[in-house]
Amino acid sequence: MSDSSNQPSADSSKCLHVGLIPAPELPEKVARECIDELRNLLHWHVDSSAEWQVDLVTDPLVGAGGATSEVIDKAASIRQREHWDYVVCITDLPLFRDGCIAVAEASDQRGVAVISQPTLGISPLRSRMREAILHLVSEMHWGAGSEDRDQQQQRMKERESVRREHGLRNNDSRSLLGSRLAETLVPLKRVTCTHGSEGVDVRFLFTSAWRGYARLLGGMVRANRPWSMMPAFRHIFAVAFGTGAYGLIFTTLWILSNEYSLARFIVLMLAAIGSMVGWLIIDHGLWEPQQYTHGKVTTRLYNATTVLSLSVGVCIYFVILYCLFLAAVVVFVPAGFMAETLSEPVGWSNFMLLAWLATSVATFAGALGAGLESEEAVRNATYGYRQRQRHSRVEKLQEQQEQQEQE
Structure with missing residues (x-):
């Protein structure tokens, strides 16, 4: 045609x-x-x-x-x-x-x-x-x-x-x-x-x-664009990476990363991500009370969307931080010295596990010790917050129209 x-x-x-x-x-x-x-x-x-x-x-x-x-x-x-x-x-x-x-x-x-x-x-x-x-x-x-x-x-x-x-x-x-x-x-x-x-x-x-x-x-989380929260994590990145990088110079993390089982690594990672999500919700008052919505179902949806959006954002943060730590491990940790400390040969798997452990530990530190530069970016992860903003805007527009009609 x-x-x-x-x-x-x-x-x-x-x-x-x-x-x-x-x-x-x-x-x-x-x-x-x-x-x-x-x-x-x-x-x-x-x-x-x-x-x-x-x-x-x-x-x-x-x-x-x-x-x-x-x-x-x-x-x-x-x-x-x-x-x-x-x-x-x-x-x-x-x-x-x-x-x-x-x-x-x-x-x-x-x-x-x-x-x-x-x-x-x-x-x-x-x-x-x-x-x-x-x-x-x-x-x-x-x-x-x-x-x-x-x-x-x-x-x-x-x-x-x-x-x-x-x-x-x-x-x-x-x-x-x-x-x-x-x-x-x-x-x-x-x-x-x-x-x-x-x-x-x-x-x-x-x-x-x-x-x-x-x-x-899934659609509500997509509308929240959780990846847009990354600029608000700048201070957390700085605190977390500084804490983890300092810990890499001690052999304790090396030994623990070699002794931990895969299940322990996963539990520690999930606990670190959960602690950061919980901290963000508590610190910024992101939990939606029912009085601001139109029923229990809507309230639960808004809160579930907030938790999922923050979880996706923190997971993206975790992956970025892991890549930074993996690069730091390769650059700063001598393979020979690490093999001597562990009394066994080391390879890429040892570096990857060490970076994984450092990322989880640093995420705990970042969640508990860092403030956010942009609170607005995190608050936009809550559906109810955006709806209240729009409702306030609508009320202001209606008031302006009424004033113009009276004049």
């Missing part, structure tokens, strides 16, 4: 506008990655008789509202203001419906849809986001009824080759996402709301509670 055939027709009979309203940070980043190709994809896979325009407006309420109805109401008002035909909100909040985790939902009547970005998993976010947006716009454009979906299924079959060319795996008019391993392990079910519950006509829910929570947690 030539390049020209992949472009929307210039003589399209109508122009339709789709507005994307992502929450700040990761949802906005993923939405911006998709926006350039959505116009072409909407033309080919939703309605080829229309010329599509896609706009993006970032709104903090999408990442701070506690109920979908509040987000939908806000999105509907933005839709009227911007004169859009359809709106897709992308939030980084978990959505719960009747004890199930909701991935996305749409209102045909209001032309508004909501996607919970963490439920899309860790990767590939961009591909899943494209498929989800296309499907939700299709639901709103053609309708969620059984006959409407059957007609759309026929259109999808006619363009099956084009869908493959565009990298779309979703070939079912009733499926939100295409077939992947993650979707096989954590399948979705489509539920139509006949009475328009909370203004929603169609929902997509995880069929398995525990596997759904695991995927949701």
Whole structure:
């Protein structure tokens, strides 16, 4: 197929506008990655008789509202203001419906849809986001009824080759996402709301509670970007490496590294990582109290996300510190002197075990004795903290609007 055939027709009979309203940070980043190709994809896979325009407006309420109805109401008002035909909100909040985790939902009547970005998993976010947006716009454009979906299924079959060319795996008019391993392990079910519950006509829910929570947690940790905490660990790196490097000049660590079993090394490493995670949570007050969230389940999710995010960050820190100690051992510890001390030949395994032991011991010292330069970077690892920040921002914006109206 030539390049020209992949472009929307210039003589399209109508122009339709789709507005994307992502929450700040990761949802906005993923939405911006998709926006350039959505116009072409909407033309080919939703309605080829229309010329599509896609706009993006970032709104903090999408990442701070506690109920979908509040987000939908806000999105509907933005839709009227911007004169859009359809709106897709992308939030980084978990959505719960009747004890199930909701991935996305749409209102045909209001032309508004909501996607919970963490439920899309860790990767590939961009591909899943494209498929989800296309499907939700299709639901709103053609309708969620059984006959409407059957007609759309026929259109999808006619363009099956084009869908493959565009990298779309979703070939079912009733499926939100295409077939992947993650979707096989954590399948979705489509539920139509006949009475328009909370203004929603169609929902997509995880069929398995525990596997759904695991995927949701993975997506929330991904949104926290735990690797971004590394700059805040500069002081810990300095204290930990200084402490461990000083300990390397004593033969006690050499002897212990040669005598410890593999199980002891693993236990010591896990204890060191756990102590640092616990210290960060206690020292910076990162444990989320229930009074700031919308229920026990949300509180537990936020706290679990905080623990996992910090654990990933500390594990990255541990690996970097281990590489530094391995280099230090090779440079500063004479192989002959070490063999004489241990009364046996030494090799790379001895150096690696010594660096492992030094890293674990130094991590204990770093956790207990170092302060962090950037507390904000660590606090951003907590979901609830970011949501309270956004909620405060929304309240300030509302107060400013009220003052302007009064003036």
